[in-house]
Amino acid sequence: MAIAGGGLSGGLIALALQRRNPGISVTLIEGGEQIGGNHRWSWFASDISPQDHDLMKEFPHKSWRVRYEVRFPQYRRHLATSYNSLYSTEFAQTLENRLNQRSILTTRQVASLDRNSISLADGDRVEADVVIDCRGITNAPQLSGGWQVFLGQTWKTDVPHNVVEPVIMDVEVAQKDGYRFVYVLPLDEHRVFVEDTYYNDAPTLDIEALRGRIAQYVSEQGWSGEVEDEETGVLPVITGGDFAAFQAAHRIEGVAMAGARGGFVHPLTSYTLPKAVEIAHLVADEIAIGRGPVLAATLEKAAQDHWRATGFYRMLGKMLFGAARPEERYRVFEHFYRLPEDLVERFYACQSTYADKARILIGKPPVPVGRAIRTLATSRTEPLSKETAA
Secondary structure (H helix, E strand, O other): OEEEOOOHHHHHHHHHHHHHOOOOOOEEEOOOOOOOOOOEEEEEHHHOOHHHHHHHOOOOOEEEOOOEEEEOOOOEEEEOOOEEEEEHHHHHHHHHHHOOHHHEEOOOOEEEEEOOEEEEOOOOEEEOOOEEEOOOOOEEEEEEEEEEEEEEEEEEEOOOOOOOOOEEEEOOOOOOOOEEEEEEEEOOOOEEEEEEEEEEOOOOOOHHHHHHHHHHHHHHOOOOEEEEEEEEEEEEEEEEEOHHHHHHHHOOOOOEEOHHHHOOOOOOOOOOHHHHHHHHHHHHHHHHOOOHHHHHHHHHHHHHHHHHHOHHHHHHHHHHHHOOOHHHOHHHHHHHOOOOHHHHHHHHOOOOOHHHHHHHHOOOOOOOHHHHHHHHHOOOOOEEEHHHHO
């Protein structure tokens, strides 16, 4: 097995393969200096199955088993769902410990792939019976929507910060450049992760502006200290498009596609971990029963099924970007978080029932009705292309 891309999806597939089929040789190829890069991945306990929890237990991650909080201008609410967060350093260390050291190649750029090999930019070639492409995507003009833009910092505070539970969305902040919220994770008594996040029309990341806003937020909480680490992200929020054309643009005959390149994302939240761990187990099971030669077709069909199953979330995203004025987009989430807790859990897990969907849509809409009707009636949305947007 050879996997191009050592991010979340590629790393989870490699580990699931090693657990399910310990005799199989797996080569994991990453262009960066470290498997997983510099990221923090988080998930609700209800997002993944018991089998998936078993795989994630391999990684030393932070868990909050009591509750989490959301804050909006009109109200605050505590929800009892357990929450988890994994940092890329622990992700990389676990994979380095569990996989054969010679099977992890870092700082190696992929030049091209085919069904039985990966050619590297330095001229080396890795041959394999099965090749999986997990390199992610930067542009997808076949799809449409907006962007989730964020900058996160880990702060070490001079005195205990006294935060005891995650704040998933703090919307009691000035609404700038679209829907804005601050995300807060208490890592230990003196360390807290603070992320400034925006649902933007364009993939614009003003690092200095976001650093300043986080510093202001930290000061307003009464904290002082120093920044230990920083990460940034620009993720697509998918509202529509031609998924068949997207698959055709990325398809390499006989090469399996996973992760964002395969289309395995939550279209509205941009969460990737729940599908990444699910697909990791699917790949391991398919290989175990000898279906490696048809893995590309299996994952392509799984992606098509996921696209069909998530149409409701794309419609909500279209309403968010098209019907709500940028400074009032928070009202969509403010309305949503008044709904029953089990409905919220199923929403994040992409498992909303018909009753859930009706409950989300029934009642006074959080956006102007006329704008909502016009938005749903038109298919015109912006292509998810950083180059086009720029």
